[in-house]
Amino acid sequence: MTEKKWSKYQKAIFENVATGTGHTVVKAVAGSGKTSSIVEAMKYIPGGLSTLFVAFNKGIAEELKKRAPRGVEVSTLHSYGLKTITRTLGRLRIDDRRSYTLIREMSLEVSSVIAKIEKSLKREPSVGLNYDLQRDLVKAVSLAKGSLFIEESQIDEIIDSFDIESPKRSPVEGVTLLPEAMQTEFRQAFTKDVISILMRCADTSDGTIDFDDMIWLPVALDLRQAKFDRVFVDETQDLNPSQIEMTMRAVKANGRICAVGDPRQAIYGFRGADSAAVDNIVKRLEATVLPLSVCYRCCKKIVVKAKEVVPEIEFSPDAEDGLVLEADISELKSRSGAQPGDFVLSRTNAPLISLCMHFLKEGRPATIQGRDIGASLAAFVRKSAANTVSALCNYVEEWRDVESKRLAEKRRDTQAVEDRADCILALADGARTVADVISRIESLFEDKNDTNRIVLSSTHKAKGMERERVWMLADTYRRRPSDEETCLYYVAVTRAQKILILVYGKQ
Numbered sequence: 001m002t003e004k005k006w007s008k009y010q011k012a013i014f015e016n017v018a019t020g021t022g023h024t025v026v027k028a029v030a031g032s033g034k035t036s037s038i039v040e041a042m043k044y045i046p047g048g049l050s051t052l053f054v055a056f057n058k059g060i061a062e063e064l065k066k067r068a069p070r071g072v073e074v075s076t077l078h079s080y081g082l083k084t085i086t087r088t089l090g091r092l093r094i095d096d097r098r099s100y101t102l103i104r105e106m107s108l109e110v111s112s113v114i115a116k117i118e119k120s121l122k123r124e125p126s127v128g129l130n131y132d133l134q135r136d137l138v139k140a141v142s143l144a145k146g147s148l149f150i151e152e153s154q155i156d157e158i159i160d161s162f163d164i165e166s167p168k169r170s171p172v173e174g175v176t177l178l179p180e181a182m183q184t185e186f187r188q189a190f191t192k193d194v195i196s197i198l199m200r201c202a203d204t205s206d207g208t209i210d211f212d213d214m215i216w217l218p219v220a221l222d223l224r225q226a227k228f229d230r231v232f233v234d235e236t237q238d239l240n241p242s243q244i245e246m247t248m249r250a251v252k253a254n255g256r257i258c259a260v261g262d263p264r265q266a267i268y269g270f271r272g273a274d275s276a277a278v279d280n281i282v283k284r285l286e287a288t289v290l291p292l293s294v295c296y297r298c299c300k301k302i303v304v305k306a307k308e309v310v311p312e313i314e315f316s317p318d319a320e321d322g323l324v325l326e327a328d329i330s331e332l333k334s335r336s337g338a339q340p341g342d343f344v345l346s347r348t349n350a351p352l353i354s355l356c357m358h359f360l361k362e363g364r365p366a367t368i369q370g371r372d373i374g375a376s377l378a379a380f381v382r383k384s385a386a387n388t389v390s391a392l393c394n395y396v397e398e399w400r401d402v403e404s405k406r407l408a409e410k411r412r413d414t415q416a417v418e419d420r421a422d423c424i425l426a427l428a429d430g431a432r433t434v435a436d437v438i439s440r441i442e443s444l445f446e447d448k449n450d451t452n453r454i455v456l457s458s459t460h461k462a463k464g465m466e467r468e469r470v471w472m473l474a475d476t477y478r479r480r481p482s483d484e485e486t487c488l489y490y491v492a493v494t495r496a497q498k499i500l501i502l503v504y505g506k507q
Contacts, residue, residue, distance in 0.1 A: 007294045010037050016290060017258065018044040023285035025236070025278060026260040029313040030306070030494035031297025031466075034260050035060070038232050039067050041258070049229035052250055054080070056235040073228070077243050080226075080250070081214040088223045089204055098210040099138040102200045103129065109189035109196075110137075114171050117182060121172070130173075132383055136166035140194045141201065145216035146240035146272040150198065155191040160407060162272070163416040165380065166190065168403055173385055219245045227252045236261030236281060240272040244281065257285060260292070264310050264490045267460055275484065295494065297466055298322070302493065302500050309490045322498050329505030332471050333358055340365055343467040344456040345492045347476035347485075348415070349373060350422030352456040354429070356444050359454055367446045369457035374445025377423055378438050389428050389437065396424050459492045470496035473503050 006014070010033075016024055028034045038053070045051055051072045055061035058076055065074045075083075085092065095101070110133065115125050129137075143158050144150070159167050167187040170178045178186070201213060202220055209217065218225060219242055231251045233239075236259040239247070251257050261278045269275040282289055294314045295303050299322020303315035331337050338344055338359065346352050352368050359366035368374075386392035400421035404414045424437070431437045449455070449465055470492075477489045493500060 006040070009290070009292050009294065010040070013037060013041050013258075013290055013292070014044045016288065017041045018046070020256075020288065023257045023287040024259070024290060025282045025285070025287040026258065026290050026292050027278065028260055028262050028292035029295050029310060030262060030265060030491065031295040032262075032292045033296055034262075034292065035064070035234055037292060038234060038258070038260055039064065042069050042072055042230075042232065045069075045230055051230040051232070052080070052228040054231065054233040054247060054250075056238060060234070077239075077246055078211065078214040081218050081246060084218045084223050084225045085209060085214065087226075089217075092204055093208045094210065095208040096210055098206075098208050098213075099141050099197060099201065100134055101208075102197055103134055103137055106193075106196065106200065108137075108193045110171065110186065110193055113182075113186045113189045117170075117172050117175075117178065117186075121175070123172075130171075132379055133166045133171060135379075136164050137190070137193060137197065140164055140190075141197050142212050143272050144194060144198055145201070145212045145220075146242050148216075148219065148241045148245065150195060152188075152191045152195065155194045156187070158194075159187070159190070160410065160412045163420070165383070168406075169383065169399065215240075215242045215246060219249075225249050227255070229255045231255065231257045233257070233259045234261075237263055237266040237275075237278050238268050239274060239277050241274050244274060244277060248284070257287075259285075259287070264487050265463065267463060267484065267487050267491055269484065297497055298494055299498050302496050302498075305500060306490060306493045309486050320498065322496075323500070325499070325501045326474075327471075327501050327503050329473075329503055332501075332503050335362070338364075338366075338454045338471055339469075340453050341451045341467065341469070342454055343462060343465075343470040343495060344454060344473070345459055345462055345470060345495065346456070346473040347459060347479070347488055347492075348419040348422070349458050350419055350426050351473055351476055352458070353423060353426040353444065356454075356456050357440070365453040367448065367450065367453050367455060368444050369447060369455060369461035370445050371447045373458075373461075374441045377420070377427070377445075378441045380420065381424060381434060381438055381441070386434055389431050389434060392434055392437065393425060393428055396421050396428075459488045462495050463491055466495050466497055468497045469499040469501070471501045471503050472496075475504055 013026060042051060053064060053068055053072055053074045055064055055074060055076055061074050061076050068074050111129065118125055140155060140158055143162050144155060149155060149158065167190040171186060228250060229252055231247065233247050259281050263278040266275045266277065274280060291312060293312050294316055296316045299320045300315045301322045301324045303313055305324050306313050344355060356366050356368050381392060384392055384395040386395050400417055403417045407414045407417065427437050427440050472492050478485045
């Protein structure tokens with residue numbers, strides 16, 4: 001068996017683990033073999049030290065348990081948090097629907113506001129909260145836990161930053177928009193209820209916790225965590241503030257943390273991740289920073305393209321040349337264009353819809369990544385209560401105008417609003433009924449990494465995956481100057497292993 005050749009960057013990490021002092025942050029580029037490098041580095045830990053390896057998800061944790069050196073505890077943060085809770089609070093039942101249960105048991109302010117609106121309309125009072133409103137309350141509570149937020153102003157920011165719909169629209173069926181004063185009152189009630197639910201979640205006397213509580217409760221209740229001499233954490237750029245805080249508390253006073261991440265792949269801010277996590281950890285720990293700069297995934301010409309935004313990325317000495325091409329949108333759509341096994345990537349979801357429908361009409365198997373996106377769009381359509389496609393389009397246009405204006409006045413990003421409106425309008429194009437629109441949504445959006453179909457995906461959904469050939473809708477990227485847009489462009493480029501095709505032309 002040929003011995004693996006480690007790069008100079010990897011060897012520097014191994015030496016740091018063996019003889020270094022203080023904390024370390026490894027800034028890794030896309031496709032640089034981060035996980036393999038950490039697994040190898042753990043072999044250099046001095047004997048007799050306790051070590052924790054924090055994996056990003058359960059699947060990765062199970063795989064790493066087979067590869068990590070003996071004596072290293074491999075765990076997800078959720079599993080580690082659950083052990084902390086069990087050790088200090090006793091064994092509690094895990095109930096993924098816990099927040100929904102608490103909402104049904106509580107007397108919420110949104111219920112009072114809804115009753116007030118219904119009374120003004122001379123309607124019979126509603127019985128309980130509708131599912132969409134319950135879901136949005138649960139989503140806001142989840143994000144507040146991950147962000148360690150508890151103030152009303154922070155919850156208000158969550159509503160806009162994470163595209164939570166209920167506080168922005170009428171909570172009463174058949175009423176599209178409320179008077180501004182009444183809408184403000186309902187939004188304020190929503191934020192107060194989120195805080196009330198958080199307080200109830202912190203009380204475990206009901207004998208249950210949910211998935212978010214595994215991370216949040218150890219920090220929120222300042223529970224005593226098991227501590228280790230060495231803590232290794234992967235995918236640092238994807239951690240939210242609560243996960244980061246738990247990681248910081250996992251190391252002994254004289255121990256060392258080695259955090260590995262790619263700041264240029266920090267694209268999950270919309271999900272609650274700390275977009276500046278890597279640099280914030282460097283500052284907080286006064287850490288030594290080491291590079292991991294060789295990309296083993298992409299061919300040379302693709303790496304050269306990625307260098308436009310990440311100058312430090314290098315191609316492997318053994319890399320093939322590869323191809324970076326340009327094409328018109330018509331070439332992508334042609335029979336000789338996208339083929340099963342290819343990726344078609346876009347910054348936003350809306351351009352993917354008509355493309356996917358085009359491929360399916362031609363008999364080419366295709367799907368759009370994101371079952372959760374489809375579910376959200378379908379819920380929005382149902383919430384509109386529109387009886388015709390024309391009424392639905394009018395509702396969407398009115399909603400987009402009102403929301404974009406309100407967000408712009410607060411100097412908050414309107415991208416999510418624009419993309420959602422464009423998605424629904426694209427889905428409605430040519431549909432005969434609202435039911436047809438919902439049927440289209442349900443048939444287009446899935447979550448399968450399928451090499452037997454053309455997989456169309458936003459960059460967010462494609463992260464962590466790769467394909468030999470990637471078609472990238474270039475016009476959808478970097479349409480506004482920001483670090484996030486640059487990160488999304490970089491992640492998209494580095495999904496391609498051998499061929500990257502930049503597609504131009506309006507779609």
